[in-house]
Amino acid sequence: MDSPYLILDYIVSDPFVEGAEMTLLITAVSLLIGMAVGLVLALMEESRFPPVRGVALTYLWLFRGTPVLFQLIFVFNVLPSFGVLFSGFTSAVLALGLNEGAYMAEIMRSGIQAVGRGQRTAGRALGLRDWQVMRYIVLPQAARIIIPPVGNQFIGMLKLSALVSVIAVEELLLVANQTASANFRYLEALSAAGLYYLLFTTLFMIAQSWIENWARRRGRRQAKRPLSLTQRLLGVTSGEARIR
């Protein structure tokens, strides 16, 4: 049985290390795009002007109403026929990020709404403008509230990133598949990729509980009961199942 050695070989081989880097990069960039889009959408949904809210709702309807895999393939294959040509990586982070934004909007919005009305009133009473109240009073408090659900999204995104193998981006899953198709050692190649995924999710969950503890110290008012690692793994924090 040489399997364990082969798995180890794969793990330290250049293609797998590069694939792992690509997976992390796609995850991080997509999540950042998702957070930016989500924040804009959440603020639009809070707007006083119905047309602005309408645009946001249309976005949510489009991106939550179609599969993310469909969106990925759409960006990669259909946009070029309109003269918009992206590399595999750009298509990947664009599709994943835009899709993520539609889900992140809900998280951002619940965070913003969790900050009491009295806080806004207090800010306005001091002479702050509405955007200043948002920037200096509401968002910093909302940021602490949304740390747990955003952490979940990160783990979800890490796993979702495997989808981009279908548009030929050299991330972990595609590397594993290609490696295996050369010698049919699927068990070893996929195990190597799987171990990377497990390593990343585990490390991230540990980092997440550190971050949450830090946030709890700076904003005890919103403190909630700490979560166990099992709960984190199951993604219980946001109270909403992740269905795509």
Added chain:
Amino acid sequence: MNDRTVTQDSRLLRVRDLQKSYGHAVVLKNISFEVQSGRSVVIIGPSGSGKSTLLRCVNLLENIDRGTIEFMGRNIAAARAEAHRIRSDIGMVFQNFELFPHLTALENIALAPMKVRSMPTRDAYERGRELLAKVHIPEKADAFPDELSGGQQQRVAIARALAMNPKLMLYDEPTSALDPEMIKEVLDVMLELSEEGMTSIVVTHEMSFARRAADHIVFMDQGEIVEDAPANRFFTDSVHPRTRKFLQQILH
């Protein structure tokens, strides 16, 4: 003629025929009253009588349906676009303190001067420390709100309002959420401020404060001003039966 001019100038706030409704429910009707510069007006009345709403109308946190609000000689009810600038001259203290929980006491106080008045950080912090000393908790500069007692939080909230050098202070039931032993420390700060000449409107149930600090007492019931009298006459000579009944209830 001369007398008239003098009265005109000393009048910091003058509300006339203010009317406000939520949908069909009229919550404030025909409200008219004045606050002279350097004086304190105490508003009392049963809950739901519109006292808090009136305060919120005065610093434009609520829209009004009708009437005028003259502040420093100008009708601010018609100046919605500048509402934030007008509010920066009017301090407000809330029943639930509403300190910003993610900021320290000092940061709470320094925020508005820095962001609204573009005051340099060092000056804002220095001023913040002075104000904390003024409300008798200089040692709490770096404490977060949840590390402070209710009375301390409310005093930080007063300092935060004072940081903008307001011309008028609005207190919305500032001691109602406090444990009895903490009420005095907040009232003492408010008394000191009015003795220094701060103009204020205070919605409160604390009759001891009304007796000591108020120049005028306004009694409201069901969205109307029932009685408005100088403090020294209010408790003894109030004429309206509704006022008498309310006073009997709260004074036992």
